Amino acid sequence: MIALIARELKLSLRHGADTVAALLFFIIAGTLFAFAVGPSPAVLAGIAAGVVWVCALLAALLPLDRLFGADFEDGTLDLLLLSGLPAYEVAFAKTMVHWLTTGLPLLLIAAPLAVMLRLPDEKIPLLLLSLVPGTMILSLLGSMAAAVSLGARRAAVLMPLITLPLVIPALIFGAAAVTSAHPAAPLYMLGAMLAAALPLAPLGAGIALRAAAE
Amino acid sequence: MLQGISFTLSAGGMLLLRGRNGAGKSTLLRALAGLTPLAAGDLLWAGEPALRDLPSHAARIAWLGHLDAVKPALTVAEHVAKDALNPVGLEKFAALPARFLSAGQKRRLAIARVAASGRKLWLLDEPTTGLDAASVQRFAALCTAHREAGGMIIASTHTPLDLPEMQVLEL
Numbered sequence: 001m002i003a004l005i006a007r008e009l010k011l012s013l014r015h016g017a018d019t020v021a022a023l024l025f026f027i028i029a030g031t032l033f034a035f036a037v038g039p040s041p042a043v044l045a046g047i048a049a050g051v052v053w054v055c056a057l058l059a060a061l062l063p064l065d066r067l068f069g070a071d072f073e074d075g076t077l078d079l080l081l082l083s084g085l086p087a088y089e090v091a092f093a094k095t096m097v098h099w100l101t102t103g104l105p106l107l108l109i110a111a112p113l114a115v116m117l118r119l120p121d122e123k124i125p126l127l128l129l130s131l132v133p134g135t136m137i138l139s140l141l142g143s144m145a146a147a148v149s150l151g152a153r154r155a156a157v158l159m160p161l162i163t164l165p166l167v168i169p170a171l172i173f174g175a176a177a178v179t180s181a182h183p184a185a186p187l188y189m190l191g192a193m194l195a196a197a198l199p200l201a202p203l204g205a206g207i208a209l210r211a212a213a214e
Numbered sequence: 215m216l217q218g219i220s221f222t223l224s225a226g227g228m229l230l231l232r233g234r235n236g237a238g239k240s241t242l243l244r245a246l247a248g249l250t251p252l253a254a255g256d257l258l259w260a261g262e263p264a265l266r267d268l269p270s271h272a273a274r275i276a277w278l279g280h281l282d283a284v285k286p287a288l289t290v291a292e293h294v295a296k297d298a299l300n301p302v303g304l305e306k307f308a309a310l311p312a313r314f315l316s317a318g319q320k321r322r323l324a325i326a327r328v329a330a331s332g333r334k335l336w337l338l339d340e341p342t343t344g345l346d347a348a349s350v351q352r353f354a355a356l357c358t359a360h361r362e363a364g365g366m367i368i369a370s371t372h373t374p375l376d377l378p379e380m381q382v383l384e385l
Contacts, residue, residue: 014287075281084273214250
């Protein structure tokens with residue numbers, strides 16, 4: 001599986017435009033909120049955590065339709081399923097690469113965006129702490145949705161329609177971890193969701209990949 | 215739907231699938247690979263049901279489908295070890311990104327990947343599509359070497375192949 005992750009990382013880095021597009025979308029969408037609600041620091045600070053979370057969620061969705069789609073179209077998916085790895089391990093490896101090339105970069109630029117949106121300095125570590133499991137959950141659920149919608153005629157439309165409702169709980173607890181006076185509970189909930197998604201989402205994605213290959 | 219398919223393949227054997235377009239050659243190959251589930255019947259490997267443990271079964275198979283599974287962003291040598299490029303005549307393109315290869319060269323690269331896999335059973339769906347006569351001869355030589363090493367091949371092709379002792383299954 002390590003070899004598969006390394007190969008997929010290499011491919012993702014050669015297609016760096018996907019990561020750059022997600023990061024640019026993240027920054028631009030966050031900036032649009034600032035323009036829309038005005039420059040009042042109090043208003044911006046009140047919505048900053050939610051805005052960063054929503055923008056991260058939408059930005060992470062952007063490269064998902066190519067996560068399995070390119071392999072499906074060029075025949076690589078068959079080779080991956082015949083690599084000797086179980087389908088869920090293939091799905092897990094691709095999910096890891098999605099997080100490393102999209103979730104992690106989003107995490108790294110979340111702090112500057114939060115500063116721009118006037119999130120109080122003391123809240124920024126909490127925001128980043130919530131985004132660590134949050135972006136992983138987004139990658140796991142998004143990968144499962146990408147696998148389920150693989151081969152569908154309108155996969156690019158179907159995939160966000162599957163993913164977005166699934167990530168609402170993570171969004172609620174993620175934003176609450178930053179705004180609540182007691183952040184521990186929402187962070188524990190995020191951790192619990194990650195613990196559930198970590199084995200279940202790749203299993204679901206693996207089943208969907210096999211179904212798509214049929 | 216395919217029905218009444220039955221054959222036995224021994225070490226060093228080769229089975230050629232023949233039939234009109236849509237006869238089910240690709241479907242049969244995908245079913246043998248475990249990519250498409252069987253509605254009924256079984257595939258036995260050394261007397262044991264092979265498809266119950268798909269990852270183990272997959273580890274025996276080298277697959278060449280309709281599509282070449284070549285990534286344009288990777289170089290030729292990043293698809294397969296350089297040594298494996300000689301038998302298909304691609305050694306001088308080792309450092310070239312695969313997006314610059316012609317359709318026939320991509321097919322040769324896919325064949326090189328199969329030959330370098332070290333796996334026992336080759337499942338090949340129209341392997342000679344897009345190949346010129348010299349490349350077909352190289353492919354036949356690779357098949358012969360694989361069979362002499364005890365490997366097995368099941369292939370669908372419309373191209374006449376000069377290979378000894380092939381079984382033919384008409385679909």
